[in-house]
Structures are given as structure tokens and as C-alpha cells.
Amino acid sequence: METKRNTIQRQLVYNAVKELDIHANAEQVYEHIITVHPSISRATVYRNLNQLAESGELLNIGSFYGTTHYDHNANDHYHFICEKCKHIYDISNCFPEIKNLTQTNGLIIKSHNLSFFGICNECK
Amino acid sequence: METKRNTIQRQLVYNAVKELDIHANAEQVYEHIITVHPSISRATVYRNLNQLAESGELLNIGSFYGTTHYDHNANDHYHFICEKCKHIYDISNCFPEIKNLTQTNGLIIKSHNLSFFGICNECK
DNA sequence: CTCCTTAATAGTAATTGGTATCATTAGATA
DNA sequence: TATCTAATGATACCAATTACTATTAAGGAG
Numbered sequence: 001m002e003t004k005r006n007t008i009q010r011q012l013v014y015n016a017v018k019e020l021d022i023h024a025n026a027e028q029v030y031e032h033i034i035t036v037h038p039s040i041s042r043a044t045v046y047r048n049l050n051q052l053a054e055s056g057e058l059l060n061i062g063s064f065y066g067t068t069h070y071d072h073n074a075n076d077h078y079h080f081i082c083e084k085c086k087h088i089y090d091i092s093n094c095f096p097e098i099k100n101l102t103q104t105n106g107l108i109i110k111s112h113n114l115s116f117f118g119i120c121n122e123c124k
Numbered sequence: 125m126e127t128k129r130n131t132i133q134r135q136l137v138y139n140a141v142k143e144l145d146i147h148a149n150a151e152q153v154y155e156h157i158i159t160v161h162p163s164i165s166r167a168t169v170y171r172n173l174n175q176l177a178e179s180g181e182l183l184n185i186g187s188f189y190g191t192t193h194y195d196h197n198a199n200d201h202y203h204f205i206c207e208k209c210k211h212i213y214d215i216s217n218c219f220p221e222i223k224n225l226t227q228t229n230g231l232i233i234k235s236h237n238l239s240f241f242g243i244c245n246e247c248k
Numbered sequence: 249c250t251c252c253t254t255a256a257t258a259g260t261a262a263t264t265g266g267t268a269t270c271a272t273t274a275g276a277t278a
Numbered sequence: 279t280a281t282c283t284a285a286t287g288a289t290a291c292c293a294a295t296t297a298c299t300a301t302t303a304a305g306g307a308g
Contacts, residue, residue, distance in 0.1 A: 005255055005304045026294075041258045046295060048256095062237075063187035066266080067294065080231050089231060095222060098238070104215060106245035107204050113186075114222070114238045121230035129275050129284055150265080165287040170266060172285095190295080191265065 012037055013048040017058055018072040023079070023088040025067040062113050064088070082120035091116060136161055137172040141182055142196040147203065147212040149191040186237050188212070206244035215240060 016032045017024050024032070030045045049070055052058040059071040064081050069088060071079075076099060080089040095114070102109050140156045141148050148156070154169045173194055176182040183195040188205050193212060195203075200223065204213040219238070226233050 002305065007256060007304070009257070039258070044257055080233070083234070091228060093225065093228060095219065097221070098219060101217065101240070104217060107213060107240070108242045108248060109204070109240045110207070110242040112238065112240045114236065116225070116231070116233045116236045118232045118234040124232060131275070131285060133286070163287075168286055
């Protein structure tokens with residue numbers, strides 16, 4: 001009784017996010033993969049990004065300026081988005097009081113998303 | 125030397141977000157306004173939501189499940205999004221170490237966005 | 249190893265949230 | 279009240295994402 005098939009396309013999507021290491025969006029993943037596997041479809045990229053995020057293998061770090069970005073790094077860290085150049089930086093600061101909040105007022109917290117906005121060093 | 129005009133449309137958009145009090149998105153704001161001012165255009169709603177968020181009168185609380193949501197409450201608080209019913213709840217917990225972080229590694233932090241995801245009381 | 253079932257893919261059409269354009273309207277100042 | 283021009287309404291447009299469907303290929307059974 002199988003349910004999930006381990007297709008090469010799914011592996012390619014996962015590896016692309018990992019190798020690019022730029023909090024890639026679907027289009028960037030697609031462009032990266034077609035250099036080695038030209039027949040892949042954009043729909044397949046979107047589908048697998050959704051599934052990999054759903055299963056926890058990748059992390060959906062949010063939708064900024066129109067597109068959704070993904071991260072392969074499961075370690076605790078947050079993000080800073082420069083409002084000028086739109087570059088996404090990692091922020092290693094750890095906030096244990098957020099991480100340890102697993103429920104409040106009857107709401108079961110399964111994950112959270114913390115993003116900072118401002119101006120980066122290069123742009124100021 | 126004038127710059128910003130206080131149009132009734134801008135007031136309607138602001139008041140709609142406030143009166144709806146559901147972290148409304150553009151379409152919800154539009155649907156609310158046309159009941160009282162049927163001639164308003166969606167473009168005007170989008171334009172004013174952007175401007176009101178830019179000026180700080182409203183708060184862009186992020187893009188979830190495809191659309192951007194707005195909040196009229198400027199007080200410190202965060203949000204919880206139920207992954208099942210997609211309802212957005214207020215979380216009143218305050219995290220001063222986040223709020224007080226104004227720069228790190230040369231990045232100038234101007235704002236931040238913290239959202240929690242999980243299952244709400246009604247859905248579990 | 250081969251066959252068979254069906255999940256997943258490729259290709260593409262369709263949808264949708266949001267923006268750009270432009271002629272027209274209506275705030276604000278004099 | 280007249281004038282200036284920012285803002286609107288209507289609509290065309292665009293980019294990100296999803297839906298659809300015939301075809302392909304994981305992977306378990308024999």
C-alpha cells in the first residue's frame with residue numbers, strides 16, 4: 001500500500017532549494033533544475049514545493065513581494081528582508097520564549113514565522 | 125503645497141478594516157464598502173490599503189494563503205492562523221526582546237512580523 | 249525480471265491577486 | 279468661485295499559482 005513515490009523530480013526540487021541556498025522561490029528553483037533536467041514542468045516544481053513544505057522537509061518562510069520563498073535549513077533561525085534590494089538574510093538570533101510557546105488560549109501552535117524588515121548594510 | 129488628499133474612499137477603506145475587525149484582505153474590504161458606496165473600484169481599495177500601510181495608519185500583517193491581510197490595531201500583538209479554517213486570531217503575548225531588536229549585523233530593523241500557525245480550538 | 253496499478257509528471261489552459269494606464273472627477277488652496 | 283492636480287473608476291494587463299488531462303514511471307506482487 002504505497003502512498004508517496006520518491007520521484008527524481010521531488011529530489012531535484014529539494015536539492016535545488018538546498019544547493020541554491022538563497023531562500024529560493026518557485027521560479028528560481030525551476031530555472032536551476034532545467035539546466036540539468038530540462039523537461040521538468042513548473043507545475044511539478046510548485047506541487048513539490050508545497051508537498052515538501054507540508055511534510056516538513058522544506059520550510060515555507062513566507063510570501064514577500066509577490067512570491068513564496070523556501071528554506072532547507074531546519075535549524076532555528078529567522079529572516080531579514082531588505083525593503084530596498086529585497087534580499088533575504090538569515091538572522092541567527094534565537095528567541096526561546098517564542099520557540100517554547102506551544103499553545104495559548106486553546107490554540108495549538110505547530111510552527112511560527114518571524115521576519116524582520118528594514119534596510120541592509122549594502123543599501124543604506 | 126499639498127501632498128495627500130483626504131478622500132472619502134481612503135476613509136472608507138480605513139474604516140472598513142476597522143469595522144470588519146477580521147484582519148481583512150482587499151476583497152473583503154471591497155465587498156464591505158460596496159454595500160454603502162457601490163461605485164468604489166477594486167484598484168482604489170488596493171491603492172489605499174498600500175498607502176495606509178505605508179503611512180502606518182494600517183498594518184500589513186502578512187500574506188497568508190494567497191492574500192495580504194490588514195489590521196487596524198496598532199498595539200503590540202501578534203497573530204495565529206489556523207491551518208484548517210484559515211481564521212486569524214490575535215495573540216496578545218508580548219515579546220520585548222523582539223520588539224527591542226533594532227539592528228543586528230549591520231541590518232537596520234524597521235519592523236517585524238511574527239505569526240504562529242497551528243490548529244484553533246474550534247477545529248481540533 | 250516483468251507486469252500491473254495508480255501516483256506523479258509534462259504541458260497547457262485557466263484562475264487569481266495585484267498593478268499600470270488613462271480619461272475623468274473632486275479635494276484643497278487661493 | 280476658479281484652478282490645479284492628486285485620486286478615482288474602469289479596464290487592460292501581468293505574474294504567481296492552480297486545475298486539468300493524457301501520458302509516464304515508481305514500486306509492489308507474482
